[in-house]
Amino acid sequence: MLQVAETITSDILVIGGGGAACTAAVAAARNGATVAMVCKGKAGNSGNTIMIGGSYGMDGESAANVYHIPGADPSFTKEDLFRSIVNDGFNLSDQRLVEQFVEESPRIVYEVKQWGEEIGEKFEFYSPANWDVTGRSMGRALMNGVKKTPGITIYNDIAVTDLLKHGEKVTGALGLDLYGGRLIRFEAKATILCTGGFQPYTLKSTNTDSTGDGQAMAYRAGARLADMEFMLFMVTAIEPNEIKGSILPALCTFRAAFDYDPVDGTGQKIEIPEKVREMESVSEMCKVLDMYYYGRVLNEGRASQHGGFYFDFSRFTDAEIDAMFDAVMDHFEGFYRHGYYHGESILEYRDLIKKNRRIEVGFGGEYSVGGIHIDADMDTGVPGLFAAGEVGCGTFGANRVADAVTEMLVQGYKAGEVAAQRTAQESVLSSDEASVQQAVGALESLLANEGGIHIGEAKHQLQAISDRTLKLLRTEETLSAGLAQYQELEHQMEHLTLQGKGLLYNRELLEALQLRNLLTCSRVAARMALERKESRGLHLREDYPRIDNADWQVRLVSTWKNGTDCLEKEVPVITRIPRRAPETIDYNTFVLTEDLGMKNMEDAT
Amino acid sequence: MIANIYRFDPTVDAEPYYQSYQVDITAADRMTVMDLLISIAERQDGTLSFFSHSACQHGICGRCGVKCNGKAGLACETLLTGEDVTIDPIRLPVVKDLVVRN
Numbered sequence: 105m106l107q108v109a110e111t112i113t114s115d116i117l118v119i120g121g122g123g124a125a126c127t128a129a130v131a132a133a134r135n136g137a138t139v140a141m142v143c144k145g146k147a148g149n150s151g152n153t154i155m156i157g158g159s160y161g162m163d164g165e166s167a168a169n170v171y172h173i174p175g176a177d178p179s180f181t182k183e184d185l186f187r188s189i190v191n192d193g194f195n196l197s198d199q200r201l202v203e204q205f206v207e208e209s210p211r212i213v214y215e216v217k218q219w220g221e222e223i224g225e226k227f228e229f230y231s232p233a234n235w236d237v238t239g240r241s242m243g244r245a246l247m248n249g250v251k252k253t254p255g256i257t258i259y260n261d262i263a264v265t266d267l268l269k270h271g272e273k274v275t276g277a278l279g280l281d282l283y284g285g286r287l288i289r290f291e292a293k294a295t296i297l298c299t300g301g302f303q304p305y306t307l308k309s310t311n312t313d314s315t316g317d318g319q320a321m322a323y324r325a326g327a328r329l330a331d332m333e334f335m336l337f338m339v340t341a342i343e344p345n346e347i348k349g350s351i352l353p354a355l356c357t358f359r360a361a362f363d364y365d366p367v368d369g370t371g372q373k374i375e376i377p378e379k380v381r382e383m384e385s386v387s388e389m390c391k392v393l394d395m396y397y398y399g400r401v402l403n404e405g406r407a408s409q410h411g412g413f414y415f416d417f418s419r420f421t422d423a424e425i426d427a428m429f430d431a432v433m434d435h436f437e438g439f440y441r442h443g444y445y446h447g448e449s450i451l452e453y454r455d456l457i458k459k460n461r462r463i464e465v466g467f468g469g470e471y472s473v474g475g476i477h478i479d480a481d482m483d484t485g486v487p488g489l490f491a492a493g494e495v496g497c498g499t500f501g502a503n504r505v506a507d508a509v510t511e512m513l514v515q516g517y518k519a520g521e522v523a524a525q526r527t528a529q530e531s532v533l534s535s536d537e538a539s540v541q542q543a544v545g546a547l548e549s550l551l552a553n554e555g556g557i558h559i560g561e562a563k564h565q566l567q568a569i570s571d572r573t574l575k576l577l578r579t580e581e582t583l584s585a586g587l588a589q590y591q592e593l594e595h596q597m598e599h600l601t602l603q604g605k606g607l608l609y610n611r612e613l614l615e616a617l618q619l620r621n622l623l624t625c626s627r628v629a630a631r632m633a634l635e636r637k638e639s640r641g642l643h644l645r646e647d648y649p650r651i652d653n654a655d656w657q658v659r660l661v662s663t664w665k666n667g668t669d670c671l672e673k674e675v676p677v678i679t680r681i682p683r684r685a686p687e688t689i690d691y692n693t694f695v696l697t698e699d700l701g702m703k704n705m706e707d708a709t
Numbered sequence: 710m711i712a713n714i715y716r717f718d719p720t721v722d723a724e725p726y727y728q729s730y731q732v733d734i735t736a737a738d739r740m741t742v743m744d745l746l747i748s749i750a751e752r753q754d755g756t757l758s759f760f761s762h763s764a765c766q767h768g769i770c771g772r773c774g775v776k777c778n779g780k781a782g783l784a785c786e787t788l789l790t791g792e793d794v795t796i797d798p799i800r801l802p803v804v805k806d807l808v809v810r811n
Contacts, residue, residue, distance in 0.1 A: 145763020149770050239769060263762065283804045285720070311770070314762040315758040346788055350767050447768015447786055560751025579775055603755035609805040612755045614762055702803055 106214040106544050106607070108278075113532055113630045114140035116523050117276060117290050119264050120298030121319065122153030123509060124493030124516030126246035127212055128296045131520030132256035137694070139520075140280055140290055141250070142259045144313050146300070148247035151300045152310050152471070154239035157446065158352055160509035161234030161405070164333070166210035173229060180232035182206050185506070190681045191591060192389065193501025194641040194651070196331065196659055197615040199679040211515040216513055220245030226438050231458065234507075238439045238446075242509065260286060260520065263548075264317065265617055266324040267295065267489070268535035274325055275535045278543040278615075285608030288650035289687055291535060293527035294488050296519045297322060298512070301472035301494040302625040304570035307411070308469035309340050309351045318495035320621035322648035323664050327484040330661040330674070331497045331545055332629035333472035334642040336504055337395060340468030342410045344456060349446045349460060351544060353465045357384045361431035366398075367416040367462065368406035374398070374413060376535040388505045392423050396644055399469060399553045399577025403646060411571065412466025415457075420529070422458050429454040440473065468574060473497060473504050473642060474629065477661055482519035492519040498706065501640025550616050556599025559612050563619055565593050566626065573630050583634040590627045597623065615690050631669050633658040639691045654686040710734055713795040714757065718805050725803075727795070730754070735791040740794060743784040744778050748805070757761055758806040759784065772811050774799040 116132040118125050121143030164180035167173040186206050191198045197468040217227045217235060225241035239243075250256055268289070269275060276291040302316025322637045323329050328458040330539060339357060341350040357618040358360045359382065375395045385388040402412060406416055417425055429450060436445055443451045457463050482490045493512035500506065573586025597620065612613040638652035639645050658673040714733055717725035730749050734740050740748075743766065760773040766785045773784040776797040785806045798807050 114765075145770075146772070149772070150763040154765060154769050155767075261762070283808070283810055311763060311765050343739075345744070346741050346786070347767070377736060446765075447783070469785040559755065563751070604758075606718070606720060608718065610807045611750065611758055611761050 106287060106548055108544065110279075111289040111291060112140055112259070113291045114138045115293050115527065115532070116140070116189060116520070117142065117292035117295040118298060118520070119277060119295065120300065120493075120495075121147035121149070121150065121370070122245060122258070122298065122300060122493065123242065124495070124519070125296075125300035126250050126522035127279070127524075128255045128298055128488040129256045130249050130491055131517045132524040133253045135521055135524035136257065137524035139256045140259060140292065140406065142257055142277070142290060143265055144263045144317070145311070146260045147250065147258045148464055148709070149240070149314055150311060152314055152508075152602045153246070154243050155309060156237065156239035156242050156309055156509055157354075158507075159234045159236045160213060160507045160513070161232075162213045162510070163206060163212040164232035167233030170183075170210060170215050171654060173233065175229060175429060176232055177232035177615075179420075182253050187681060189500065189506045191318070192505035193255055193503050195681070196501030196676050197437060198480070198498035198677045199681065200359045200566075200677050201478070204480045204496055204518060205499050205511065205514055209510050209520060211568040212517045213510060214519060216242075216245055219249040223248050228438075231452075236439070238622035239623050241439075247413075255643070261287070263614055264321070264616065265547060267321050268324060269539045269558065270533040270536050272326070272487055273533065274486055275533045277321075278540065280547070280614070282440055282609055282614065283337075285610075286693055287547075287607070289535070289540060291532055293530045293532050294523040295491060296482070296516075296523055297476065297489070297491040298493050298516055299495045300511065300517075301475070303469040303623055304566055304574065304622050304626040305469040305473070306567040306571050307340055307342065307349065307466050309338060309349055310469060316619065316621045316625035319475050319493060322340060322486070322491060323624060325486055325489065326664075327486045327489060327491075327665050328477040328661050329625075329628050330474060330477040330568035330659050330677035332472075332625065332662070333467075333628070333633040333636055333660065334473035334502050336391065336471040336473060337467035337576065338391065339465050340472040342408075342412050342464040342466045343450075347453070349612075350446070350448050350470060351455055352448050352450065353463065355432050355450070357390075358435075359434050362571070363417040363420070364417055365419065366543050367414040368401050369405060369408040369413065372406070373416075374401050376680050377433070392503055392642065393403045394642035394692070395467070395576040395642065396695055399575065400646075400700060403577050403579075408464050410466065411463060411465055414462040414464055416462040418461040425454065425458050431457075447649060469505060472625075474632075478569060480518075480572055481522045482515055482688045483522070490519040490523050492516040501642065505708045532575065547613070550600065550613060551602060553599050553603050556601040557596045559600060559602060559615050559619065562593065562597055562600060563615065565601050566619060566623055569593065570626050574633060576628065577646045578633055580634070583630055587627065587630045588636060590623060590630060594627070628662050628669055632661065635660055635671055644691070649691040651689040651691060652685040655661045657683050710791055711787070711793040712749065713793070714807070715797045716717045716748070716757075716806050717803055718732075719803075728754075734789055738789075740789045741785055742775060742787040742789065742794070743773060745789060745794075746784060758804075760808055763777070774811070775796070775807050
């Protein structure tokens with residue numbers, strides 16, 4: 105019989121250790137709350153936050169006129185930022201959330217930059233109002249902000265296994281102290297989930313902790329999940345094996361300096377219209393278009409050995425390849441040690457390309473657009489439960505182009521403010537014993553199982569099913585088959601059997617808990633992808649190659665009721681930009697129009 | 710190749726010991742020490758503990774340090790050559806096996 109070793113009480117419980125968690129903790133503490141910040145990894149050094157290899161920013165008006173940033177371009181207005189998010193999101197954004205993003209991001213974006221610069225981290229400005237930053241710099245900046253804010257206590261390396269409730273209200277969570285091998289009960293007036301995304305794929309560029317814990321725990325506790333069918337992919341290394349999962353190959357898409365031929369597994373050139381390829385240099389919308397073209401190649405069975413394709417350089421000389429890499433090297437100077445991108449050698453990558461004349465790459469999971477349904481106060485609708493950052497959804501609709509880094513900071517801050525202010529006069533309720541027993545019991549039964557599927561096998565199955573099901577270009581057949589396979593795996597996982605039976609750094613136990621959460625998210629994602637009979641944003645259907653603005657300008661929202669996912673359609677909240685005309689746009693035409701559809705969509709208003 | 714791995718569960722073991730695992734890895738596979746540990750845990754011995762709960766896998770977080778043949782380095786960045794290896798915790802005391810409070 106497992107026992108809870110300790111109970112820790114605070115006003116606000118923040119679960120997570122990345123950008124949303126840090127700003128939530130700071131905002132709650134500034135509003136007078138005591139904060140317990142519980143992180144599966146290490147606060148400021150975990151989650152998708154440290155994987156950042158890009159930038160964040162605000163609108164140009166605020167940067168130029170409010171913060172007086174030299175070089176900021178005020179012609180990129182708040183209105184422009186708002187419209188671009190809604191347009192890029194194919195009109196599924198909750199426009200109240202977009203409003204919150206646009207209006208409230210300048211303050212926290214600027215402050216986090218200050219936190220970083222105070223401790224010597226590099227934030228490099230570029231127009232209109234963005235800063236390049238590395239994940240570790242962002243993490244250190246955030247921790248500087250957390251450490252100088254009184255009232256926050258950090259609990260690192262504790263995996264939260266379930267939320268705890270008093271009646272219908274979330275009143276805390278059960279934590280598994282990985283290094284201590286013991287259970288901790290956290291109790292608080294409000295809980296803020298900042299646990300990041302879910303990545304069910306074999307190939308992904310995220311930290312191993314992005315396992316959908318927050319989404320699945322919230323779903324079990326009564327919250328709704330939405331937009332789960334929209335998964336963002338990015339060009340990711342397959343070879344050399346030691347850098348598999350790195351986004352280093354993305355530098356080859358810096359079109360000002362680089363050129364290559366995309367080639368399939370048989371050596372045949374993948375035909376992509378030149379104007380679509382040119383888009384790599386001007387817009388992140390290229391990711392949506394890449395999914396379409398490469399998705400077709402993969403569905404035709406033309407994948408390379410490890411499920412991807414090749415960047416082929418055989419028409420270039422060594423000197424030309426050297427010149428391409430030399431041209432981008434400066435970009436990383438000062439962010440990483442010379443010649444490196446994060447921990448990976450750019451020069452070794454170059455030399456492998458020169459040796460083989462081609463390099464195998466694939467599309468890896470980068471960010472999950474869907475998540476917990478929240479309003480513009482980051483309220484999940486379950487009393488006492490808030491969610492912020494990648495774990496939530498709504499700002500980006502069907503496709504994320506704007507900064508996820510900005511999203512996590514601005515939503516975390518909001519959640520912390522609202523949670524602290526709303527609960528200031530309340531007292532902490534003790535969680536129901538039945539709720540605690542249920543959470544503890546789930547761990548006990550995992551440890552007690554015998555004779556069932558092994559965790560390694562279950563994990564590989566989940567990844568393989570996800571690769572086939574939630575892929576770039578989806579079909580009724582693969583989605584139906586995948587959904588059935590997820591359910592069969594869930595059935596098998598009821599008897600999931602671990603070799604280690606203790607609590608002390610039992611990585612099998614942690615993997616089992618994570619896998620259970622990932623499976624929940626994947627199943628809901630497949631259900632939504634099957635339901636959405638059109639192509640929109642990051643959800644592309646080979647059997648429905650059209651944007652259906654008549655029937656599908658709606659979000660899909662799921663509730664867990666009596667052991668079933670109950671899906672409903674929800675019209676997105678509109679504050680400024682009206683819905684598109686109720687017409688159907690052929691996807692092949694859409695991707696080939698001169699401005700790749702975006703201007704056309706504007707005109708439709 | 711053979712991997713000799715430091716094992717110690719302070720809740721059970723009186724003394725640390727080494728456990729040997731036979732694995733089929735060559736230099737051409739370009740496998741890292743992290744790949745090796747995951748492979749052993751998934752295929753041979755699920756009780757093996759090593760840092761894996763919040764791992765970036767790309768030399769960013771710096772938390773998966775071990776000693777490979779006496780030399781300290783990140784498990785995710787240390788390449789195997791196909792020769793036998795001995796894997797030790799990066800320092801003592803351990804939480805369990807190769808896991809230290811870091």
